[in-house]
Amino acid sequence: MNSAQFLGITTFAYMFSTLLYVAMFVFKIKRLGKFTTCFTAIALLVQTAGLGLRWQESYQMGIGHAPLTNMYESVIFFAWAIIVLYLLIEWKFKTQIIGAFAVPFAFLAMAYASLSKDLTKGISPLIPALQSNWLISHVITCFIGYAAFTVAAGLGLMYLIKETSDSRHSSNDKTLIGSLLPLHQIEDITHKTMIFGFIWLTAGIITGAVWADSAWGTYWSWDPKETWSLITWFVYAITLHARYTRGWGGKRIAWLAIIGFFSVIFTYYGVNFILSGLHSYGSN
């Protein structure tokens, strides 16, 4: 078996995992709980093996490098980080309901990685600028941050759903929405996840700056990618301050978690495929 097969299986496994979590939520099948978690953990192991194998394959090709150096590999690592983070949250907060809002993102990332025509999937050697340990640290730190922000956005969505229905009906545990976590707890976990993401994004911006400095002699040059990572950082800084010093909470924070997520996606995807298009059109 090669890494591509492992990663292919992972995509389907995360799809099934998504179905399990959603089914547990919609049909309230609590019995499935242990199985769902085990299944997801095994899918994660398969993905880990896939990444490990890809690493090994690159060495067999004589161009060994960690599988974290192009868009395709980073999307896969993104999915991996989402699942790791989600499983940690499930374990720490003893609830499986968040799965229905977090695991789908990992599945979507894997599906995008395997189906998209924009991404080159082959293992290619590294051009000189990419041969740096700072690059590896940069990708790892950024994507852990992005994964945290993604889970936070899932939680924000969950909050808004719960909030909307709570304000319409008196919630009780029997309705579908009633089985969601209490609002204050969703808010608490959203906040903690955003804080976690903020620290990693900060580290990601810093490692990126150090890398740029060692490669080109400028730690900051306001290129669109750098600038968007800073915009994302500002969005979360605003969110943390609004909550901590101005007491914002509830719906506003949930919306900010979602807005922050769009900023993350734009930093990650939009800059490469929308802005670069805009700019290359300009230079033609």
Place this chain on the structure above:
Amino acid sequence: MTTKPSSVNVFSLLWDFFASVKLALLTLGVLCLASIVGTIIPQGEAFSWYVRKFGPWQAQLFNLFQLSDLFGSLWFKALLGILSCNLIICSLDRFPQIWKKITADNLDTTVVRLQSIKRNSRWTSSLPPARTVEEIARLLGRNGWKTSSRELDNGTLLFSQRGAWTRLGFFVVHASILIILTGAIIGSLLGFKGTALIPEGRSVSEIRTTGKSSSVDLGFEVRCDTFGIEYYQNGMPKEYRSDLTLLEQGREVLHKSIMVNHPLTYKGITFYQSSFEAYRDFIITLTDKESGDRQIFVTPYQKQRTWEEKALRFGVINAEVSEDRISRMKIWITGPDDAPSVFWMDPGQTIPLTLHGRPYLISAKQMYATGLQVAKDPGVWWVYIGCTLILAGLFTTFFLSHRKIWIYVHQEKQATAILMAGSTNKNKAGFDGHFSRLTELLKAAV
């Protein structure tokens, strides 16, 4: 009756303005929007370019608001200035309160107040009060809670705290942002950035700076000895390498190879491998094996060169190019009374020859100029210190907390009554667990 002078009013108005978090939210929001604009409008093009792309009216508008160099514009710098003032004033404004909380005399409290703390526990002990206090202090000390104590009217109050300094975490985060900005300012005032294109075998001592049309004297010379590119099998570049020699007053002081991601720093000036230019000339190296004489010749394509001393004539008569790099060269060489040798060779290859009855070595390669990025940035250490501090500050703010424990021990009828209370400024749930484990430990002992 005296009225306040109006200057004080202006001062306090300004102070309040800059101490407000609302202003911080607004500034950060505006910075976001400005940055978005700066990524949508391509930066740093000429005015005519904007006219062509967006039309004259919009180009004028861009010019007016400096949108083509948004991040270098005065108003963007002003925004960063406002953010800095905001950070400074806001931190100064809050510092006294926070300092008070850190240095507060926590023994100066009352039993009633302790009883009103939600996280508390009471029990009694059969040990006499003095022994109880001693034992509790010993146990707490062993678990990392150093205690201080004070005698109250009816009993003894013990206090212990951890992480009081963590209240400074947010302060460190804000200060680091200022340190990073300071580093950026130092870099732009005292540093420079420039480029140099040095053909193999040549040297430069002046650098053209980017942006400004001036040049900087390095104070020493940089010579490029060789430039080489290594390729992967699929033709992608694997390594760009320049062998550099630094000279001071004609004396060689340092040899070093630089590659992308592996720059060279000398006297605060750093040289980065950034680009190269390929010439149509070749570099041919001839070595006389017997005497060890060696000469390097820059040889234009299809032009004859001579090594006068040895009476050798040679040249490159043909070359194969694949994807704009020379993959093979056809060399022609002859001594005074030899028949000419003509052969193909690869770049970097060395071939032995016999010419005019003597053994020689020949090697040849395409000639390049190395493109260097040259930078001096004395502010970069400030930036890196700020970056380290911001991470430390964020970690402190988010994961550490200021936790306090009070224990009041007093004689109550026949027994010794113990009241334990605890508070924390963050992570309440985590402290709950810790607090109950501590109480269990103490209850078991006294």
